[in-house]
Amino acid sequence: MKTEGAVMIETVPGTGEIDPYLHIFFRMKNGEYIAFFDAPGSADPDWFKRKPSFDMHWAFEVADEAEMLEMQDRINKHGVSALGPVDHGFVKSIYMYDPNGIQIEVTCRAPDHDKIFEDERASLGEALREWSERTREVKNQKFGADAVNKRGRVRP
Ligand SMILES: [Fe+2]
Known part of the structure; x- marks a missing residue:
């Protein structure tokens, strides 16, 4: 960059x-x-507090693991903690926070990334229906059924 x-x-x-x-x-x-x-x-100074990283983060893909590890080393040498790598199976990632408190993920694809996604794509519709059903109640309780349905998060 x-x-x-x-x-x-x-x-x-x-x-x-x-x-x-x-x-x-x-x-x-x-x-x-x-x-x-x-x-x-x-x-507002509150805007710069750390955000919940699981729900809010940016991910940037690099060419390969060597480039990701190079970046991690460079970032750590600048006094910013870049944790990882974490092996997610289809990608490996390192994580740090930007000055806005937003977690930044630098990620690289696993050698079998495309095959994993191809397999996942075959069951995509089923997985989304299952997830929507499984989480419908908690979403309705937290956000209200009307809000959830308007956003298309849950099919009626
Ligand atoms: Fe991510």
Whole structure:
């Protein structure tokens, strides 16, 4: 990932509210970009607390395990704890937190990744139906049946 640019902007698009911020762009190896906003005027310190990592994290794929381990070593040498690797069967991953408290996963495919996914795809519909049925009650209790159904999380 490489820093490609940073733009200082004075107002919020759409509302015109004055809130100077920096929009900073990073280019990833595959040519795609990821961008962040640094808006200290409107930022709330609570936003930077660690988020529940299991539910909220970003995963970035690298070419192979050697590249992933290289990144882990580099990150650890910069004083950021990058844990792992964790072997998930179809991928291996390392994990760390970004300055926003969001967990970042760097992952590489296992040699049999595509075969595992091909097998899983064959039972995808069945697995989704089974999961929806299995979790319907707890979702309904937590979110309300109407909300769950509107979001398409559970088929009626
Ligand atoms: Fe993940």
